[in-house]
Amino acid sequence: MYRLPEAHLSTGYAGKVPASETRTSYHHGSLREELITACVALIEAEGIGGVSLRRVAREAGVSPGAPYHHFQDRSALLTAISVQGYELLERQLRQAREQAPTGARALGALIEAYVDFARAHPAHLHLILRPELAEPDKHPEAQTAGEGALRILTEAVEDCQREGTAPPGDPSTLVGMVWALAIGIVTLWLDGPLESRCVSLGTTPEQVTVDIAALLEVMMLSASGPRSTSG
Amino acid sequence: MYRLPEAHLSTGYAGKVPASETRTSYHHGSLREELITACVALIEAEGIGGVSLRRVAREAGVSPGAPYHHFQDRSALLTAISVQGYELLERQLRQAREQAPTGARALGALIEAYVDFARAHPAHLHLILRPELAEPDKHPEAQTAGEGALRILTEAVEDCQREGTAPPGDPSTLVGMVWALAIGIVTLWLDGPLESRCVSLGTTPEQVTVDIAALLEVMMLSASGPRSTSG
């Protein structure tokens, strides 16, 4: 195997990489992916405020100009992560719906899946919750990527209608309710207040989510089940 | 009344104020309030990304150093707005609860009050939803200011328990549900996707909120009302 002479290895940014491993060739090979990885790690470590293209390039062990061979600009990188996040989320939601035994359970499971996603991919979720960072006017892909998630919610509500655990007719209010619930929980979690409240209540965000999902299911079942006419 | 000579009026920043009115004295008189007003207007116009202390000072018609006589630093200004926002929100929530005829209606009204607040004070809500901007570690006032809102939610759920429209016992799951619903709706609204979904559904965020609040009430009533034992 061809080895680059020492001089080549010690010049360039390869030697200044702080965290990740040293590169062994002039070309990176998969810089696009590594920039995304570095950016995600940066958001997880310091929040979105810590993200700059220069910083991401530095973390990836590359010069400030290098990213421009892979992304049109800063917001294009964020958009790419956002789109990736929607794909991951959609997969998780689809799986949750398919594995649920009933429609009502699926609605609860979808909410839980949002929270699982928040735990597994907090940086992606941050970008999903704050689309303005990816400059959606410039990169509309991210917006369209988000429609899949909503479609799965709608299908799950329609399942409930078919099995009689949701009121018939326009499903959009119940869809909106589940959507808002899921987004609300992860918003409260990622941005702080839920975590501290859970600590003082002696519980966890996951447990709270399970409880809320269960409560939703109970309410749906009793609201759609046979009702007495007394009173 | 004493008039400053022309020379004084034309020097200084008074003459460079773009939007607001020209100052008539060297001292501003109520700069603290005006900085808050300018910052709020800036967030509403350009989002939080548009906020810098220099920019706020410029909008208020004042030199870059002036704000430091009123706020320790940038995050102190944001914290002040955040605290103000919580006060406004709390007042609106308290009023909604007091005016509701029943506990169940109060829960719905609280959700609607969150949305009313979002329409009336979007900038304040943005800061409430993104506490990291106010550097809460440095200024814990904002966090404590948020506890009042949650207390009102809890009281409203306890009212429901008393009137029999909420399950007895620990109210925290239902409190969490209503909290998440409210936060979820305003998050989806302020950050875009709800607005565009409403357009394609031919409705408005306000209507969606009313529908969701009504659905919640219906579900609560039927879940807590007399149940048949058939099946």
Place this chain on the structure above:
DNA sequence: TGTACATCAGTGAACGCGCGTTCACTGATGTAC
């Protein structure tokens, strides 16, 4: 009511910084023949 003086709340220049982006360049790779 007038004066001396402390204090308050501005100014504006300056600091060092990191940013996004561009550009001429060059090393490495892939392709045609």
Place this chain on the structure above:
DNA sequence: TGTACATCAGTGAACGCGCGTTCACTGATGTAC
């Protein structure tokens, strides 16, 4: 298999910018006597 050359994907210096914050200063205001 070897060579010429186009193209790709890096470098690193440079640009102009706006930022947060500091500081010596000064105009305005309030207070004691």
